[in-house]
Amino acid sequence: MLLRIREPAEMVTFSFDGRHVTAARGDTLAAALLAAGVDTFRESVVGGEPRAPYCLMGVCFECLVTIDGIQNRQSCLIEVREGMVVNSQLGARLVTGCADR
Amino acid sequence: MPLLDKSDIAVVGGGLVGAALAWGLARAGLKTMVLDGADLDPRASRANFALVWVQGKGLHAPHYALWSKASAERWAAFAAALAEDTGIDVALSQRGAFSFALSLGELDGLAAELEQIAIETGGAAAPYEILTAQETRRHLPLVGPDVVGAAYSPADGHVNSLRLFRALHAAMRHRGVDYRSGHAVERIEPQGNGFRLVGAYGAIAARRILLAAGTDNQRLAAMVGLHAPLKRSKGQILVTEKCRPFFEYTSATIRQTDEGGVMIGDSEETHTSAIATKQEISAVLANRAMRVFPCLAELNVVRSWAGFRVKTQDGLPIYEQSASHPGAFIVVCHSGVTLAANHALVVAPQIAAGTLSTDLAPFHSRRFHASENS
Numbered sequence: 001m002l003l004r005i006r007e008p009a010e011m012v013t014f015s016f017d018g019r020h021v022t023a024a025r026g027d028t029l030a031a032a033l034l035a036a037g038v039d040t041f042r043e044s045v046v047g048g049e050p051r052a053p054y055c056l057m058g059v060c061f062e063c064l065v066t067i068d069g070i071q072n073r074q075s076c077l078i079e080v081r082e083g084m085v086v087n088s089q090l091g092a093r094l095v096t097g098c099a100d101r
Numbered sequence: 102m103p104l105l106d107k108s109d110i111a112v113v114g115g116g117l118v119g120a121a122l123a124w125g126l127a128r129a130g131l132k133t134m135v136l137d138g139a140d141l142d143p144r145a146s147r148a149n150f151a152l153v154w155v156q157g158k159g160l161h162a163p164h165y166a167l168w169s170k171a172s173a174e175r176w177a178a179f180a181a182a183l184a185e186d187t188g189i190d191v192a193l194s195q196r197g198a199f200s201f202a203l204s205l206g207e208l209d210g211l212a213a214e215l216e217q218i219a220i221e222t223g224g225a226a227a228p229y230e231i232l233t234a235q236e237t238r239r240h241l242p243l244v245g246p247d248v249v250g251a252a253y254s255p256a257d258g259h260v261n262s263l264r265l266f267r268a269l270h271a272a273m274r275h276r277g278v279d280y281r282s283g284h285a286v287e288r289i290e291p292q293g294n295g296f297r298l299v300g301a302y303g304a305i306a307a308r309r310i311l312l313a314a315g316t317d318n319q320r321l322a323a324m325v326g327l328h329a330p331l332k333r334s335k336g337q338i339l340v341t342e343k344c345r346p347f348f349e350y351t352s353a354t355i356r357q358t359d360e361g362g363v364m365i366g367d368s369e370e371t372h373t374s375a376i377a378t379k380q381e382i383s384a385v386l387a388n389r390a391m392r393v394f395p396c397l398a399e400l401n402v403v404r405s406w407a408g409f410r411v412k413t414q415d416g417l418p419i420y421e422q423s424a425s426h427p428g429a430f431i432v433v434c435h436s437g438v439t440l441a442a443n444h445a446l447v448v449a450p451q452i453a454a455g456t457l458s459t460d461l462a463p464f465h466s467r468r469f470h471a472s473e474n475s
Contacts, residue, residue: 045343046360061342061403072342072401092343092361095243095396 002034014084016065023080030056030063030076033086041065041075042089064089108134108279110452111298111307113286113321116146117262117437118411118444119313120269124186125449126311127276135273136284136298136305138317143376145315145437148408150338150366151262151358152351153439155227156198156254160214163222164463165417169436170227172443173256179442180260186275189268192359195258198351199237199251201244201393208250215252227256243347247392259351261359262438269441286314289324291426296325311452312431315411326425328466329433334410335373337382338366339390341400348394355390355397363400365390369410378407410435414469420448420461430457 008024015021016033023032030053033041040050042064053063056076063075065086071093075086108131112123115137126133155173159166173195180193202208212231219226230253237251238244273280283302290297295308312321312329322329343361351357354367368382383405391398411433413419418434430452434440451457 092345093400095344095347096399 001037001039002031004035012080012082014080014082014086016086017088025080027080028056028076029065029067029078029080029084029086032080033065033075040088043091045092048091108132108307110134110309110311111136111296111305112311112313113289113298114138114312114314114317115270115280115282116144116313116315117149117266117269117441118146118315118432118434119311120266120273121437121441121444122311122313122432122449122452123278123280124269124272124276125445126453127273127278128445129450129453131453132277132279133273134279134305134307135281136286136300137280137282138285138314139283142285143316143409145408145411145435146266147263148336148338148406149262149438150336150353150356150364151259151265151438152198152353152356153193153195153258153260154198154353154436155256155439156200156229156252156353157211157214157218158436159222159226160218161221162415162417162463163218163226166218166222166226168418168443168464169439170225170256171447172440173227173258175442175446176258176260179445182445183265183268183272187268187271189264189271191265191268192261193258194260194349194351194359195256196350197253197255198257198353199232199241199253200353201237201248202250202252203247203389203392205249208252211252215254227254229254241348241350243394243396245392245395257351259356259358260438265438265441286321289321289429291325291429296426296429309428309452310430312429312433316409318411318431318433322431325429326423327421327429327431328469329419329431330414330466330469331433332412332414333371333374334412334435335368335370335376335407336366336410337368337370337378337386337405337407338364339383339386339402339405340364341397342403344400347396352393354386355393362403363390363397365397376407376409378405411437418464419466420457420464421466422457 010025021036054060058077065075067073111134112119115135123135155169158169232251286298288299298305318329319331341363348357423429
């Protein structure tokens with residue numbers, strides 16, 4: 001688990017899988033989730049394995065989440081915003097009009 | 102110092118074509134060696150679109166239409182034999198394929214070509230249907246309003262071609278093939294009872310050789326009295342993020358892989374030797390794909406790549422044994438995935454036996470001499 005090295009100057013709140021999370025303004029979403037103790041961001045596409053951020057710089061695609069209904073967002077590249085609704089990315093994303101199988 | 106080699110045959114090239122043939126030669130009982138280039142050499146085997154494709158192949162070349170169809174029919178047995186040797190499932194899926202038309206002119210063109218192939222093969226070519234826009238939509242509700250119709254053939258399919266590449270290499274190892282990477286052949290010297298294959302690694306003697314070196318075949322062929330005139334053909338591919346299954350068939354330009362990513366391809370450039378991908382080509386590919394399946398617009402493209410096809414002047418394969426240097430064989434083809442089954446199960450046993458069947462005579466390179474002289 002990550003520890004904050006200083007108290008946040010300004011707080012924002014958002015939700016992750018329905019749970020209320022508090023973060024510092026300016027955090028990336030991935031950092032905010034890790035600091036909040038989240039260690040499973042998604043389930044992998046092929047094997048359904050639990051996954052969490054690895055590179056934290058936009059390369060590995062391990063930190064994917066659904067943000068405000070948009071799937072497969074890289075949480076390490078997105079700044080956390082007040083009121084964001086974030087959900088785990090479970091398996092492969094859906095394509096619109098395609099039945100959930 | 103020349104290495105004294107105890108192999109019966111040396112295959113030059115370890116891509117899909119060379120590996121399928123080498124595995125087949127080893128299965129036929131030959132001690133087989135493969136001399137492969139470096140990882141970063143141009144390799145169609147790592148850039149291809151992974152189709153097992155018959156539809157529309159062999160216009161004015163009925164022997165090629167039937168050769169492709171026969172390989173597609175052999176593919177299930179080929180995949181099963183590979184799985185038996187390696188435990189690797191190459192994800193063969195043969196549910197048929199659509200060629201989408203975005204104008205009535207395109208649809209008429211598809212219909213005319215497929216009809217011509219049916220006539221030229223006396224009805225033996227793969228079956229097909231021409232579908233109206235409505236019929237296409239009934240099979241595929243997600244196609245966009247720009248799709249005016251499609252050709253459909255049940256003969257076509259696809260595989261996971263990277264897994265195929267890996268399976269062939271594992272299968273070669275399983276059969277005791279002596280595989281050597283980093284052994285680019287610079288020169289072939291015919292000798293009394295065989296050939297010397299010379300490169301930075303030194304020299305290797307082989308009684309028989311099989312050239313399966315992709316775009317390098319043209320250069321090597323001339324050293325043993327063979328002729329393999331190639332033309333330049335660069336193809337570019339886009340790959341999207343993985344998504345849930347939405348397209349269980351395939352097409353020549355769009356396919357969803359077994360693991361969910363969507364591949365978009367089939368560009369062709371003939372006047373460049375640069376391997377870098379070009380954004381304007383990607384834009385054309387993406388635009389056409391989104392007109393076929395508008396839902397693709399939501400997806401992120403995660404990578405793109407380009408490769409050089411191994412294309413002869415007339416686009417058809419060459420299978421030949423050198424007349425001036427018996428024991429030197431060559432296989433040149435663009436469709437290394439589709440034809441892999443034929444290569445492993447039909448061509449390799451013939452080469453092992455020392456003679457190519459007369460069925461393969463239409464693929465002899467003498468056809469190029471005829472057209473060059475006319």
